[in-house]
Each structure stands twice: as structure tokens, then as C-alpha cells.
Amino acid sequence: xxVLTQPxxxxxxxxxxxxxxxxxxxxxxxxxxxxxxxxxxxxxxxxLIYDNNKRPSGIPDRFSGSKSxxxxxxxxxxxxxxxxxxxxxxxxxxxxxxxxxxxxxxLTVL
Amino acid sequence: EVQLVESxxxxxxxxxxxxxxxxxxxxxxxxxxxxxxxxxxxxxxEWISYISGGSTTRYYADSIKGRFSISRDNVKNSLxxxxxxxxxxxxxxxxxxxxxxxxxxxxxxxxxxxxxSS
Numbered sequence: 001x002x003v004l005t006q007p008x009x010x011x012x013x014x015x016x017x018x019x020x021x022x023x024x025x026x027x028x029x030x031x032x033x034x035x036x037x038x039x040x041x042x043x044x045x046x047x048l049i050y051d052n053n054k055r056p057s058g059i060p061d062r063f064s065g066s067k068s069x070x071x072x073x074x075x076x077x078x079x080x081x082x083x084x085x086x087x088x089x090x091x092x093x094x095x096x097x098x099x100x101x102x103x104x105x106x107l108t109v110l
Numbered sequence: 111e112v113q114l115v116e117s118x119x120x121x122x123x124x125x126x127x128x129x130x131x132x133x134x135x136x137x138x139x140x141x142x143x144x145x146x147x148x149x150x151x152x153x154x155x156e157w158i159s160y161i162s163g164g165s166t167t168r169y170y171a172d173s174i175k176g177r178f179s180i181s182r183d184n185v186k187n188s189l190x191x192x193x194x195x196x197x198x199x200x201x202x203x204x205x206x207x208x209x210x211x212x213x214x215x216x217x218x219x220x221x222x223x224x225x226x227s228s
Binding site (some may be wrong): 002021032033035037043044045046047050052056086088090092097098099100101102103104 | 145147154155156157160169170171205210212213214215217218219220221222
């Protein structure tokens with residue numbers, strides 16, 4: 001099982017908003033920044049959010065992140081069919097001394 | 111443009127060995143730490159190894175410790191994963207990934223598939 005906990009799936013309608021949660025512990029999210037990745041079918045993951053809430057160049061502001069304590073969330077507004085993908089949270093775990101990821105959340109845009 | 115291109119995947123029998131390579135371009139390789147991350151078929155991402163820019167620090171996931179070894183050649187701009195004593199559960203797509211300050215990955219390769227099967 002994964003160190004970070006995410007819901008297996010979420011769904012919403014085009015144009016709506018969805019929130020994906022990521023729960024960890026004091027040795028990972030509690031101590032370090034969260035990042036979020038989008039993986040479209042058959043492709044490599046792509047960085048969406050880093051340092052809890054920063055977007056790399058080229059990522060639209062429809063994607064936003066936040067962190068509180070040992071949990072984080074990814075918000076996606078103005079959903080588009082092209083947003084259908086698997087989303088992963090990640091961070092460094094200071095006890096395990098390695099990167100850890102959530103199990104992934106499959107987003108369906110109905 | 112940052113590029114990471116993995117190679118070396120294939121089919122190998124349980125107990126066998128395989129050497130993965132990742133050649134990078136578009137950035138000063140020695141300035142960055144690197145990671146290997148794998149993804150079993152239909153499963154999530156699993157980090158397996160990290161190496162610092164000067165190779166002084168290396169970390170391994172428990173699942174592969176003692177069997178896999180990470181290294182790099184900063185002259186050839188290449189990252190290596192030597193995999194020994196392979197098991198069925200090592201079957202996965204292996205991604206080479208550029209590290210940023212030890213907390214996130216900003217660039218990923220396209221991945222190379224390793225299948226362990228008799």
C-alpha cells in the first residue's frame with residue numbers, strides 16, 4: 001500500500017470543480033512540501049504543482065494546491081474532458097529517506 | 111529543451127540481471143540529483159532510487175535494496191540502474207526523473223518496460 005493516501009477516483013461534470021485529497025504523516029507531508037503530478041493514459045507523469053502551491057510554467061491556473069498539517073489538496077476548476085487522467089501526490093519522507101507517492105486518483109469528467 | 115531518454119528494458123527471467131540507462135540533454139547534468147521511479151502495470155508510482163549530482167549520496171527503497179544499484183556518468187550525461195536478482199514483482203515501466211531539492215520531480219523520461227517472466 002502507498003505511504004500517502006488518496007481517493008481512488010473522483011468525478012465531476014465539465015466546467016465544474018473537483019478536489020483531490022492527499023493524507024500523510026508527520027514524517028512526510030508534515031515536514032516537507034507536497035507536489036502533484038498528472039498522468040494522461042499511456043504517458044509519463046507531468047509536474048502540476050510543487051512546493052504545495054506553485055505551478056510550473058505552462059500549467060494553467062485552473063490547477064491549484066494547498067497543504068495543512070499532514071494533508072494536502074489539489075483543486076481543479078473549469079474541468080475539461082482533457083483533464084481526465086490519474087493524479088498523484090508526492091513528497092519526501094524524512095524517516096524512509098525517499099520520495100513517497102499516493103496511490104493515485106483517477107479523474108473522470110462526465 | 112530538457113530531455114531524458116531511457117533504454118535497456120526488455121524481458122528477463124527471474125533471477126536475471128538488466129542494466130537500464132538514461133541519457134539526458136538540455137541541462138547541466140552534474141548540477142542535478144536524479145531518481146528512478148517505476149510503475150507496475152495498472153498500478154501507481156513507486157520511487158526506487160536517488161543519486162546526488164556528485165554521486166556522494168544514494169538512497170534506495172527497501173523493495174530493491176541490495177539488488178539494484180544506481181550510478182551516473184556526468185561526462186556522458188547518463189544515469190544507470192543496475193538490476194540484479196530480478197523478481198516477478200519488478201515488472202514495471204521504469205522512469206528516469208530529474209530531482210528538485212529532494213522534494214519533487216520536474217522532468218520525467220518516457221519510461222522503459224522491464225518484464226520479469228519465465
